[in-house]
Amino acid sequence: MLTFLASSGWLALLGVAVPVAIHLWNRRPGRTVAVGSIRWLAAAANRRLRNLKLEQRALLLLRLMVVVLLALAVAGPVWRRPARPQAGQILISPDLLASGTLAVVRPGIDSLRRRGFVLRQLKIGLPRISDTVWQQAGQHLDLADSTPLTADRTASFWLRVSQAADSFPRQPIRVYSSAALRHFQGIRPALPARVHWQTVPLVPTETTWLRAASFSTPDSLRLMAGSSTEEAAYTRSVTVPRPAQSATIAAAGAGLPPLRYTATAAGATLAMSDSGSITVTVQPPLRAWVYYDAAHAPDARYLRAVLRAAAVGLPTRLELTVTGAVPPLTAPLDWLYWLADSPPPAAWQTRVAQGLHLWQDGQRPGTALTTHFTVSPLSQPLRLTRLDTVRIAGAGTRWSTATGQPVLSEQLMGRGVRYHFHSRLNPAWSSLAESPALPQLWLTLLRPALTAMPSPYDQRLLDPTQIRVPQQVRATGSRLSAPRASDTDLRVWLVLAAGLVWGIERVLAARFASLRVASL
Structure with missing residues (x-):
């Protein structure tokens, strides 16, 4: 021209x-x-x-x-x-690809395809979507192939989109996905402005699944069922008779379909009949022992209350012992809370490598100070008035103050973990005992894998404002990345x-x- x-x-x-x-x-x-x-x-x-x-x-x-x-x-x-239209990449999440609501955005995606955009799935390896699969998309087919649920369907979309931005530099990227909260785990990365993300709602459903199972008594099983809608997730527990051998268990009281119970020499498992790919191992009771001396008696009372409150969210039954006596070495413990200034016995310290979680409170007299620390899921900063000065070689910091001082040190030893709490639950040391979120905080320590791994059945939605790029940043990025005409x-x-x-x-x-x- x-x-x-x-x-x-x-x-x-x-x-x-x-x-x-x-x-x-x-x-x-x-x-x-x-x-x-x-x-x-x-x-x-x-x-x-x-x-x-x-x-x-x-x-x-x-x-x-x-x-x-x-x-x-x-x-x-x-x-x-005029500059030739710049081809880019289109990433579609597997759950949206198999949903009927894909028809809402299909015309826009087809328009991009005619401009040279490449269709890919938002999953491991970002595989291309063939024309045949694209024609069948949105027909409630299992287009996510045989990928295990825990391997990729609950994987973080943040990670996948960040990998795509690195794999296709200087190319525009259009992302179409659901807003299921289970897909947005971890920290949100800083995505470039050339990434345009659009969430598409799926067909609203309410799901119920088996979250965990444990031996309540020798003759009964405790089942923890989870249910979820787009607004919230709920958990309820039921107790059912334990079969003597492998059989099918009816769990209608928890809203679950029939469950397949399988008993082997290695342990017992439960599987949902409508989804054989999800198998839950029946857990033994969680055994915790709280030892305290006379100076730590108030701390023991607070800790007992916290553990009993946190046990409501545990998938297994809590067997808790709170006493001033040292546990016998033959006791099959998962947790040992040592609330004393004297060090734990050497025999119990060696049990850490075998899978024991050993907790030791702050030692007197400590250092008086005025500081705060905040840790998820606590929403308000907690006051600390005293910390000990003990330093453990090779230990990492799990909790820290705003100034970087360790509050909870964590040392991995074999299959177990040794914790050193540099403060105490005593109000003279901290305001932890006053926080209503303390049981939930303790739950992340007792069962970190359960609380951290999202369920593939969780239907809760992420706030769309956490995905959208601010308009000012998008406009600036568009000016910088838009192809220019040649004169x-x-x-x-x-x-x-x-x-x-x-x-x-x-x-x-x-x-x-x-x-x-x-x-x-």
Whole structure:
């Protein structure tokens, strides 16, 4: 497309009047004719003035062409080729690909495909979607192939989109996914502005699934059933008889379908009949022992209350012992809380490598200070008034103050973990005992895998505002990443053409001059 950068240069076209005026002014001189009388010369001269005729029209046209070409060059002509549409990537989540609500965004996706965008699934490896699969999409088919639920269907979309942004640099990326909260685990990455993310609601459903199971008594099982809608998730527990051997268990009281109970030498498992890919291991009771000395008796009372409150959310039964006696070495414990200034016995310390979780409270006298610390799921900062100065070599920091001082140290030892709480639940040390979220905080320590792993049946939705890129950032990124049109400057070529025409005009002018001389 021809474009002129300086449209005011068109005024230079007025210069075409100059060669016309010069051409008319510089008329060719007449020849001398001998006549017998001059009485007829005046009339002939008047007729010549009245019938002005352009002579040497080829020269005039060449001179006009030179002026026009120079005027066009002054107007700054460029040949602008619009940028070719930049192809990119389209990422579609597997749950949306198999949902009937895909029809809402299908026309827009087809429009992008015609522009050269490539269809990919938002899953491991970002595999391409074939035309056959795309034609079948949205028909409630299992287009997510045989990928295990815990392997990718609950994987974080944050990670997948961040990998796509790194794998396809400088390419626009359009993401179409559901807003299921289970797919947005972890920290939200800083995505580039070329990533446009649109969430599409799925068909609203309420799901119920087996969350966990444990041995309540030798003859009964405790089942923890989870149910979820788009607004919230709930958990309820039921107790059912324990079969003597592998059999099918009816759990209608928990809203669950029949469960397949399988007992082996390695343990027992439960599987939902409508989803054999999800199997839950029946857990033994969680055994915890709280030992305290006289100085830590108030701390033991607070800890007992916290553990009993947290046990409501545990998938297994809690067997809790709170006493001032040291547990026997033969006790099959999962947790040992040592609330004393003296160190735990060496025999119990060696049990950590075998899977024991050993907890030790802060030691007196500690250091008086005034600071705060905040840790999820606590929403309010907690006050700390005393911390001990014990440092454990090789231990990491699980909780820390705003100034970086360790509050809870964590040391992995074999299959177990050793914790050192640098403060205490005693109100003279901290305000932890006053927090209503303390049982939930303790639950993340007792069963971190259960609380951290999202269920594939969780239907809760993420707030869409956490996905959208601010408009100001998007506009800035669009200006930076948008492909630019390419321009070819034509001024040089016009000047060269004017020079060529001028050369032709000079050659013709010289030839006409020689012809006039010859005619004389």
